[in-house]
Amino acid sequence: MPAFAVIHEVKKAVIGKDDCIVKAVAAILAGGHILLNDIPGVGKTTLATALSKSMSLQQNRVQFTPDVLPSDLTGFSIYQKESGSFVYQPGSVMCNLLLADEINRTSPKTQSALLEVMEEQKVTVDGVSRKVPSPFIVIATQNPVGSAGTWMLPEAQLDRFMVCLQLGYPSMEDEINILKGKQGREAIEPVITREELLEMQQLASQVFVQEEIYQYIGALVHSTRTDPMAELGISPRGSLNILQMAKALAFLRQRDYAVPEDVKDVFLSVCGHRMVLNARARVARMDAAQVLEEILRTVPVPKAVRGRK
Secondary structure: OHHHHHHHHHHOOOOOOHHHHHHHHHHHHOOOOEEEEOOOOOOHHHHHHHHHHHOOOOEEEEEOOOOOOHHHHHEEEEEEOOOOEEEEEEOOOOOOEEEEEOHHHOOHHHHHHHHHHHHHOEEEEOOEEEEOOOOOEEEEEEOOOOOOOOOOOOHHHHOOOOEEEOOOOOOHHHHHHHHOOOOOOOOOOOOOOHHHHHHHHHHHHOOEOOHHHHHHHHHHHHHHHHOOOEEEOOOHHHHHHHHHHHHHHHHHOOOOEOOHHHHHHHHHHHHOOOOEEOHHHHHOOOOHHHHHHHHHHHOOOOOOOOOOO
């Protein structure tokens, strides 16, 4: 299976983070964008770069700083003397995979310039809309530690990321392997083409979902909105992302139908960055992951889910 080749290739560069790699590949198969929210130096940029190389994707990287302008992303029109007309100069988003490094270090105006592209797959410059290449994926990184010189992403933009992943520190064994130079020694080779990726995205979208799975996702999402610790629950876009990720994960697990375990395995990654807690939760020192884990524990899991009849 081509997706397994991608996962194997990325593991050459990122050691000991198999779950994050699988979820990142699932998000790409589901056609979603990825937010890597973690401390510096744990491999966020390495993961994004390895993914793009292994899938033969055209990649652009933007190191976000306060002076990055929206036109740097969307492009701009410049007057061409020879033709006597304005000619469009493409911005960084005109690629298959945009690596937005430290997205919280640029201005809200520049952050919001990504919104139309992420949601509608197009940019509008001087009243003219242009489609971005297909597929188009944004992998953004941000450092949650230290707020000096940063702008928090607004809820509207956070909601456009299908998943939020944390790599975390490596284990002792993986740390030793990194020290011995076993990480990144082998060059990442392209193992699938862009056309194969588009085909796999189409196949993942066709994974069968039984009525009980729809009911289960609905119950989980409804619980996030009525939980006494919640100020803002999961949006309808979030519930669609749960479904899309569950189907992509089922595809990676070589099934043509989704089961409750697929939903449970993606629930925290899809919902953690969308959940806004109230003052009661802050007083109780609970975070979004704890609230979501309690919801997973209390919502009844459907049984005897089967494939197509």
